[in-house]
Amino acid sequence: MAMEKLQAALDKARKTRTTAAHPPRTAANSRAVSGQTRGQDDLWQALEPFTVNPRHLETHRVVTHAASEAAAPFDILRTKVLLQMRQNGWKRLAITSPMPQSGKTTTACNLALGLGRQRDLRAMLFDLDLRDPSVHEFFETTPQHGIDALLTGQVDFAQQGLRIGDNVAVSMSRGPVADPTRLLLDEQTAEALDRIEAEYAPDLMIFDLPSVLVNDDTRAFLKNVDCALIVIRADATHYSQFNTCEREIGEQTNVLGVVLNAYRYGANSKSA
Template structure:
């Protein structure tokens, strides 16, 4: 545990050489591809999702509607608060599984996609039990783990929903993802993707905090975290422990009290 904590502190201190506002204002490296950032986004493989598939998984934000309104409110609050603090990297997690964190992450990403002046990136880092590819019914040729380990580039692995939402999904589960989530190389890959694609927001769907050490290993790489708790299911003691542990590694942006989800989803 002491070695893990030491590694976390080392990686966090390295990333925190500048405060979030300073990082937001720092010059962005120029994308290496001719045509710049627009060309990089245009070259991502596009995908679409059947509306019935979205409805089955309670993804309701592709179009504005009364069902989308709660997530639209969340989108606006998250965006405004993150802009105010100069933050761009948002983790979404929960105390325990089956709280609706992945549903929240996907709805937030597609809701942001309706803002044509914004670009967002959604990454599935719940590597032991990935589900974003199931929500969208799309299996990538290579998994996000290959991106984090630099085996393939983000450009060759990620897919683009509409014009302005990039999604990096897992292909299969990983029995030992902490080796990736804690690695310095992963932090460097995330920073490179951010520098090249210049998203307004990066969303990381992380595992539930209290089931393993994966989320603790990765939180050093984000500016803030959103906690999703399920009404009448999440115990206060679980939420309290989760909030305290997240606060040790990053900023707690807020809490979503969720009371609806499809059976078997997270």
């Protein structure tokens, strides 16, 4: 019965989703278009590089570092996300869930690395789950400066961001941040992200946000994105949780879609 309710809710979300209610942000977009274009290659190459450990990533179900059968579902998600965001002129994607342990960070990391295999694209991943950050654990890398230092203007992206390959930049935390709601709501945070977008001109900015129903952090930040992807877990997410989450996100930004995780679709199937 729970799965039937979730499926009905997903169908309803697909039918009722609109883009007119939340037009793309214009200030950052216009700056990115009219801003400096020369030297962007140098800016990206100047970011400190690091390598990922495929075996460690796979323990966290991050499998898109190379093309494979396991990566195929995330590659399909990547293509759908790209096409829909390009059609609407969007660049900023939030990834969240109703409750924790739904797979949102796994989805964010898989999407970022999958985009990295598209050599003509540049993607950025920001870990904004500031009470319980984990992207640095997935990648086994801790930055010299935390993302809070970036958002408060203590350092710029050239000092804080790290690079995977040639075209994926990652902004991570060093650990939990005090009073994250204030930081995510602060206009200084919006200005910092606008500067990064204007200077580096990424094709896609991915924000791994906290679960919507556990605190106010995601609500505080959604004004800064063009759309959001909701990750739900088939064996844990209740219909009422998804319904509340989808409604609250839809009040502030566009719901790009829903990822149904851990759905057992056959007797011998495994969780996603």
